[in-house]
Amino acid sequence: MCSQPTLNMLFQWLHACFQSCCLRTPLAYCIWKTGRVDKNHPLVSGHSAPVLDIDWCPHNDNVIASASDDTTIMVWQIPDYTPVRSITEPIVTLEGHSKRVGIITWHPTARNVLLSAGGDNVIIIWNVGTGEALFVLNDIHTDLIYNVCWNQNGSLISTTCKDKKVRIIDPRKKLVVTEKFAPHEGMRPMRAIFTREGHIFTTGFTRMSQRELGLWDPKSFDEPIVLQEMDTSNGVLLPFYDPDSSIVYLCGKGDSSIRYFEITDEPPYVHYLNTYSSKEPQRGMGFMPKRGLDVSKCEIARFYKLHERKCEPIVMTVPRKSDLFQDDLYPDTAGPEPALEAEEWATGKDAGPLLISLRDGYVPLKNRELKVTKKNILDKRALQGPRRSYSTCDSSLSRTVLEELLEEIKSLRAMVQGQEKRISELEHKLSQFTNGTS
Template identity: 65%
Template sequence: MSFRKVVRQSKFRHVFGQPVKTDQCYDDIRVSRVTWDSTFCAVNPSFVAIIVEASGGGAFLVLPLHKTGRIDKSYPTVCGHTGPVLDIDWCPHNDYVIASGSEDCTVMVWQIPENGLSQPLTEPVVVLEGHSKRVGIVTWHPTARNVLLSAGCDNVVLIWNVGTAEELYRLDGLHPDLIYSVSWSRDGSRFCTACKDKSVRVIDPRRGTVVAEKERAHEGARPMRAIFLADGKIFTTGFSRMSERQLALWDTENLEEPMGLQELDSSNGALLPFYDPDTNVVYVCGKGDSSIRYFEITEEPPYIHFLNTFTSKEPQRGMGWMPKRGLDVSKCEIARFYKLHERKCEPIIMTVPRKSDLFQDDLYPDTAGPEAAMEAEEWVAGRTAGPVLVSLRQAYVPSKQRDLKVSRRSLLHDSRATATATAASGATTPPSTPPAAPASARFSAPPVLGSGNATGGRLDEVLQEVAALRALVAEQGQRISRLEEQLSRLENGHV
């Protein structure tokens, strides 16, 4: 275990992992037995979703986070697929929208009621049909609203505009074999894939080209994973020729040799990596393991620094990962996992022990919030933007989410002009009177997550109020920072 030799200073060295009490688990859940290497679990600040066994089709449970304890067998599921569900992913810009990919070759997008399900949900908001074989991967664009990627066992990657139910890009012929994983870059301008042909590829979806490729990233025949890090490097997990599990870090500018390569052990479960861009910590969970290892990625060699291992008795069938804005900042919680056992889901909380009760700025830099940085049409037109960051200082309070509406017409050709015209008319009209939208806007601007058609003026007013409130919150945040600084100086005797 060569990675144990490196001892270095890090505030994450003593990250402390702890399972929650038994009554805080979700019990009596029949976790899916499908042999597919996805996480089987997706979590956001409102819900935990788990792929479960279902007779005569595919289903997943969606439970409000507080609905712990024993889950009744008759608890309603999301059950519109005709084949087993293989992957699920919550929309990063709407906590009530989730996508699922299935063996029935379809992708479905679902709107979950605010308080969870009271009856089985069989009607998706939209069905996306374009794959000829089962769909094993679904993942939302990190910064553009309504953009969803799916990858199937037909070796095709499709990118959809969920707001118009249309296929934006079909990336066919770039992968000669099964795609094991897909990960968007932080700004969503590219994504990387790990493929059964042992290659890791960096792809520009808007050009439909492979920007960089590393053949035989890991020599072993078992499944690999590749994820983009915030600085554009790529972290991979895989197997050596001798079936040792490996981790590697790659510079996309030069994929000849890995920047760092470490061998872990000779277990045979695929390693699922989870990455926190705010702390640059990667957590690695093996399917069938009973441990979570974590590593800090730094600028100096050996780049991948082993921090510690959280170990429990039971092996994990799958794993969910809470976005940063769903954590309890008052307890210095820096990560929360939702570990799937055979019959239950157990949250595991990772904290950094701190004596002070003050907000820990170094643990919680501004993080990706729920606002999209741009619309689907802007991304298609070539715009690139990083995530819209929010401060966790005022412990996160979820905003009112808007329903997902889908327009069936293919509208990309004129929607940009529409958006410009609407913006222009909105800018010159007083907020109290709704702007008169041009004809094209009235009939063909695709509704995105929550655009209403007759609410232009009201929306302007609300947006102005929100802007004013944001400014006020920012100002108060700065004031609190200054006061906390003064307080800590007083506590430390620096008057």
């Protein structure tokens, strides 16, 4: 796990990078805006302990979720302009874990559905739109959860655990569909992800501490499709998968290289393609979604490599002589529109991602505000026993006073919201003035 300064630096850099993305079209060109971030640059800071994981929402480019050692998950709305002050108030704070939260990941096709996994060995699936937990999986894992991954339509999740098991879980039924004990015999952490065909790609260690990759069919977990030794190193291999090209990129913690493989239906099933090498080791790695790439330069992947004191973009391209759009490199990919609402998914409905073409490049959608509607917790509480009055005044008078207070609260709330909007507009104008745009 990365240290607090490292993750805070990544959070700050991603925030700065996102601002540059929003100021230029298409999204991909933010890569060319490089340099040192000012030490007084506004931050996204609200947790009382180190941030352990972050994840941009796939359906709203202005929303990011963060998980922390303080046991909470916070969801943030990032404005299109660079704010003057740090953002300290999240849109919603999700509380339900009793220990640190080290993993968060958004649902691939349903709006406002967020999964979190904590050190309490519990997985919670949230409806961010209401701030409530949809499903709590608290009796499946007996030890620390290493990673969690959704399948392509979000009907299943795969998990790896310190108990050496890979599990395929139906989260809505709270049921383990299938599991495999020790797909890699080593004791060090494993990782598992779904492929486009529904297979499971894993990374782990042999009994002799050699790094290893595997490809499995969940319908017959007994024997692997592929089990291949890699090298001897202590760094856990982190897989990043592109379902459009079926290429998986392996980035080892502490390595200075990125190896990538193509997964196919023909032997040897996992084909080695190439290795990107550099001089400095990576402390962390980020992966740009496909719609953020520059299709005019045949860019097929972009990583953000975290060093000790900087974040370096790494671009991977396929050399082509033609300037025309390359259909074979860019099949239709998952777009920003969700296929389902959270309530639909919770009741059992499934749908694949809504695809878009990248032929004309991706133009970011207009900033969409994330609205959270929390239900009144008092509505869930049944009255216990006979009602008792603690006031000597007339009940009708008490009701009148209560209504007046409620109206006054509504008025004050509207006033506060108006002031917040005015402050936001003034900050926007001030940022334009300081940037010399007006």
